[in-house]
Amino acid sequence: xxxxxxxxxxxxxxxxxxxxxxxxxxxxxxxxxxxxxxxxxxxxxxxxxxxxxxxxxxxxxxxxxxxxxxxxxxxxxxxxxxxxxxxxxxxxxxxxxxxxxxxxxxxxxxxxxxxxxxxxxxxxxxxxxxxxxxxxxxxxxxxxxxxxxxxxxxxxxxxxxxxxxxxxxxxxxxxxxxxxxxxxxxxxxxxxxxxxxxxxxxxxxxxxxxxxxxxxxxxxxxxxxxxxxxxxxxxxxxxxxxxxxxxxxxxxxxxxxxxxxxxxxxxxxxxxxxxxxxxxxxxxxxxxxxxxxxxxxxxxxxxxxxxxxxxxxxxxxxxxxxxxxxxx
Numbered sequence: 001x002x003x004x005x006x007x008x009x010x011x012x013x014x015x016x017x018x019x020x021x022x023x024x025x026x027x028x029x030x031x032x033x034x035x036x037x038x039x040x041x042x043x044x045x046x047x048x049x050x051x052x053x054x055x056x057x058x059x060x061x062x063x064x065x066x067x068x069x070x071x072x073x074x075x076x077x078x079x080x081x082x083x084x085x086x087x088x089x090x091x092x093x094x095x096x097x098x099x100x101x102x103x104x105x106x107x108x109x110x111x112x113x114x115x116x117x118x119x120x121x122x123x124x125x126x127x128x129x130x131x132x133x134x135x136x137x138x139x140x141x142x143x144x145x146x147x148x149x150x151x152x153x154x155x156x157x158x159x160x161x162x163x164x165x166x167x168x169x170x171x172x173x174x175x176x177x178x179x180x181x182x183x184x185x186x187x188x189x190x191x192x193x194x195x196x197x198x199x200x201x202x203x204x205x206x207x208x209x210x211x212x213x214x215x216x217x218x219x220x221x222x223x224x225x226x227x228x229x230x231x232x233x234x235x236x237x238x239x240x241x242x243x244x245x246x247x248x249x250x251x252x253x254x255x256x257x258x259x260x261x262x263x264x265x266x267x268x269x270x271x272x273x274x275x276x277x278x279x280x281x282x283x284x285x286x287x288x289x290x291x292x293x294x295x296x297x298x299x300x301x302x303x304x305x306x307x308x309x310x311x312x313x314x315x316x317x318x319x320x321x322x323x324x325x326x327x328x
Contacts, residue, residue, distance in 0.1 A: 025056070026056050026057070026058050027049065027055045027056060027057045027058070027078050027079070027273060027277070028057075028058055028059075028060050028077045028078045028079070029042045029045060029046050029049075029057060029058070029059050029060065029077075029078065029079045029080065030042070030059075030060050030062055030068035030071065030072060030077045030079065030080035030081075031043070031059050031060065031061050031062070031080070031081070032061065032062070032063075032064050032065070032148070032176070032177060032178065033061055033062075033063065033064075033176065033177075033178045034061060034178075034199075035178055035181075035198065035199040035200035035203065036177055036178050036195075036198065036199075036200060037114065037116075037195040037198050037261070037294070038064075038065070038080075038081050038082075039059075039061060039199075040198070040199060040291075040292045040294070041081050041111055041261065041292060041294070042059045042061075042080075042081065043059060043291065043292070044288050044291035044292040044295065045057075045079075045111075045263070045277075045280075045281060045288070046058065046059045047287075047291055048280050048281065048284045048287055048288055048291075049276075049277055049280050051287075052280045052283075052284050052287075053276040053277060053279065053280035054276065055273065055276055055277065055280075060077060063147035063148070063175070063176050064145075064147040064148030064149075064176045064177060065080070065081075065082040065086055065148060065149075065150055066096065066097075066146070066147055066148060066149045066150070067147050068080050069082060069086075069090045069097075069102055069105065069264070070090075070100070070102060072102075072104075072105060072264060072265065072266055073090070073102035073103070073104045073105050073266065074104070074266075075104070075266045075268055078265060078266065078269050078273070079108065079263055079264070079265050079269075079277065080263070080264060080265075081111065081261060081262065081263055081264070082150065082261075082262065082264065083114055083150065083235075083236075083259045083260065083261055083262065084110075084235045084259060084260040084261075084262050084307065085150070085153070085233055085234070085235045085236065085259060086150040086153075087105065087107065087262055087264055087307070087308075087309045088235075088307070088308040088309060089150070090102040090105055091103065091105050091308060091309050092308070095150075095153060096149035096150050096152070096153060104266050104267045104268070105264050105265075105266070105267075105309055106264065106265050106266065106267045106269075106309065106310055106311065106312035106315075107262060107263075107264055107304075107307050107309040107310065107311045107312065107315065108262070108263040108264060108265050108274060108277065108278055108281075108311075108312060108315045109262065109263060109278060109281070109282075109303035109304050109311075109315055109319075110260045110261065110262050110298075110302060110303050110304070110305065111261045111262065111263055111281070111294075111295070111298060112261055112294050112295055112296075112297045112298040113258045113259070113260060113261065113297055114195065114257075114258065114259050114260065114261035114294075115195065115196040115239070115241070115256055115257065115258050115297075116154060116193060116194065116195040116196060116256065116257050116259075117158065117193065117194070117196075117216045117217065117219070117249075117254065117256035117257050118132070118155065118158050118191055118192070118193060118216065118217040118219075119181075119184060119191065119192055119193065119194040119201070119204075119214050119215065119216060119217065119249060120132075120184075120190055120191050120214070120215060120217055121184070121190075121208050121211040121212070121213075121214060121215070122208070122211055122212030122213050122214060122215040122251055123211045123212050124190060124211075124215075126139075126190070126191070126215075126217050127215070127217065127218060127252065128162075128217060128218045128219075128220075129158070129159075129161055129162025129163075129164070129217060129218070129219055129220055129225075130162065130220070131217070132159075132162060132164070132191065132217055133162050133163060133164055133168075136164055136168040136169050137168065137169075137170075138170075139169050139170065139190040139191055140169065140170045140171075140172050140188070140189045140190050140191070141155070141166070141169040141170070141171060141172065141189055141190065141191045141192070142155070142172055142174045142180035142183050142184070142189045142191070142192040142193070143155075143166060143169075143171035143172060143173055143174070144171070144173040144174065144175075145174060145175070145176060145177065145180060146175060146176075147175050147176040148176040148177040148180075151177050151180060151193055152166075153232055153233065154193050154233065154257060155193055156232050157229050157230075157231075157232035157233040157236065157257070158193075158217075158219060158229070158257065160228045160229060160231060160232055161219045161220050161225050161226075161228050161229040161238070162219070162220060162225075163228070169191075172188055172189045174189075174192075177193070178200050180192045180193060181193075181194050181198070181200045181201060181204055182200065182203075182204065184204050184208070184214070185203065185204035185207035185208060186207070191217070194214065194249065196241075196247065196249065196256070196294075197247055197248070197293060197294065201214065201248055201249065202248055204248075205248035205249070212251065213248060213249075213251065214248055214249050215249055215250075215251050215252065215254070216241070216249045216250065216254035216256050217254070218252075218253070218254040218255045218256075219238050219254075219255040219256065219257070220238075220255070221238045221240065221255045225238070226238055233257070233259065235259055235260065236257055236258065236259035237257075237258050237259070238255050238256070238257065238258075239255065239256060239257075239258045240253065240254075240255050241253060241254055241255070241256055260305065261294075262307075263277075263281070264309065265277075265312055267312065269312065269314070270314070271312075271313050271314035271317065272314065273314065274312045274313075274314025274315050275314040275315070275317050275318050277314075278303075278314065278315045278318040278319070279318050281303075282300050282303060282318065282322065282324075283300075285298050285300065300322070300324065301324060303319070303324060304319050304324055304325070304326040304327065304328070305327070305328060306327045306328070307327075311326055
C-alpha cells in the first residue's frame, strides 16, 4: 500500500510540474539590435516583467521595427516597440507599410517620449537645418533603411522642416537604424539620425571625439517649419533642448524631434498577460529608469493617449482600475 501511495504521489507531482510548465509560457518581447533605443527599452521592460509581473519574459533582438511588427501581427511574437506614427502606419497599411495592413496590432501604451534628431560631427559647421540646406549638394546622408524603414520618415520630416528632400543629398544606403548611426562614426556619411542618449549614439560620440563629438542639427521651430515637419510626422513635435555637456549631441542647445515611443501587442495575447505587463510598466517607473534612463521622462498619466491603433482589453482593464482615462 505504501509503495502504491508513493507511486500516486509521484504521479501527482509529475502532473503538477507538467501543468506548471505549461502555465509558465515564455512571453517574447521583440527589440531592435543591440545598442538601439528599442533594444534598451526591451531589456529594461523584460527585467521588470520577470521581477514584478510574474511573467517569464525573453527579448528577441531583430533588425528593426519593419521586421518584427508583422511578426507581432501574426502572433509569432507577443510584444514590441515602435513610435506612435509607425504603429498607425503598420495597422492601416500606409507610410512605410504601404499596402501591408497589420490589423491584429493592439496598443499597450506609451513608454516615454522618444527624442531623436539629425546628427553631424560637431566640427562640421552644420548647426541648423539652414546650414544643411546651404551645403546639401556636398553632403552624404544615411538613406533607405530597409529593416528600419520608419527612420527615413523621421529624416524626411526633418529635411522638409528645412525645405529639403533626400534628392538634395548624396545618399548612402544603410540597412537599419544602428548601421545608420555607425555610418557617421565610420565617416561614411555626414548626416544621420541618432536617438538621444542611445548607447550606439554614445559610441559614435566617442569615435568622433577628435572632432568634438556629435551635435544635433537644430530644426526650425517657426510656425511654417513646424507645419512642414508635421506633414510627414503628424504625431511628432519639435522641442527645444538646452545645452547639456553630459548628453552626447547637446554641446549646444538644439530643436529636436519628440514622438511617443509605444509598446504594441497582438489582439489575441491573453488579457491577463497584457494586464500584468501594463501594470508592471506603469507601477515600476523608478526601477525601469535605473535600467534605461529614457524612462525618467515617462508619465503614467500619459500612457494611454488617443490612438488610431485600438488598445488591448488587458491594457484597458489596467487603466480603468488605475483611474487612467484611455484616449486623453
